[in-house]
Amino acid sequence: MRRIALAFCLAGVAALGGCANPIYRTDVFKAQLTAPYTLASGDRIRVIVFGQDALSNSYAINGSGMISMPLIGDVPVGGLTTADAQRVVETKLRGGFLRDPHIAIEVEAYRPFFVLGEITTAGQYPFINGMTVQKAIAVAGGFGPRADRGSAAITRMVNGVQVTARVPLAYPVRPGDTVNIEERFF
Template sequence: MSRRPVCLALAVALAAASCAPRIVAPEFSVESAGPYQLASGDRLRIIVFGQDNLSNVYAVDGSGRISMPLIGAVDANGRTTAQLERAIEARLRSGYLREPRVSVEVDAYRPFFVLGEVTNSGQFPFVNGMTVQTAVAIAGGFTPRGQRNYAEVTRLMDGQLVTATVPITYAVRPGDTIVIKERWF
């Protein structure tokens, strides 16, 4: 028996296996279970009870801060809404108000991005409960060449950009970048 057909079949099988996508590593999905962390692009509704002139909608700027009257810039990057509430209360308590009560909620999440084989790639407003499939629908759907089973998602985790191949049913987070690859057949 000739070795050539066996080697050729083995080479084809290995090439086909290398084309299969890697599905999400467990550490990539750990962050989605934790509380939401604020970052640039988020808009926050901050209410200081009894102080209408301080209550307003504030945007988290490019450096991860919000700027409020009286207390100035407050770092919001990487904090939860509860942590930001406590930070604002502490700043107001130090010389401005006796017992400040602050409520912080996300008014609008930072946008997500869709690139690659979609009808309209670009930046879109985030909607809670979104999956890769609904994100692609918001971007106008797949092009005829778009890979419809999986996508690459890039997410900021612990200060580092992490990219993983995920199924289209995977949950999207604010700030994610979704890339739909071209399918070959």
């Protein structure tokens, strides 16, 4: 009987110890921090076709990962870097429309990120370079009264799979992330 009581006591201490020091799983996202940015639905890109003002414009990437350009129609750019998207557009324009097209593509507006949970104003917010979890919380109006102020959970698409990890407040947020501030236990 003493062994069972001791086992329950040790399990309780271990569980409470886990509450005091959250385990961060930033290793799940580590490779993405240095990887080049890939375009996705919700991004807006600026395509500049040198010498062709009628083709130069801003294009929103639709839910299928496509932009729709004059002359060449739908162009798949979702999942590509801006350099890769540039090559795809150049290839399509070279296919019977322009002899030697020169293209530049840049991200004009990143897809939004989301903040949920124990904060003042949950919702969707425009992404700004240099965004961290702490800045995302500030943009959303700050912590709610029952918020866990030590860490957050970020949900992100990694190689086509949705992954959630607990991260510190200084951790970078990427476009399309969902930041969830959980309720504290005590």
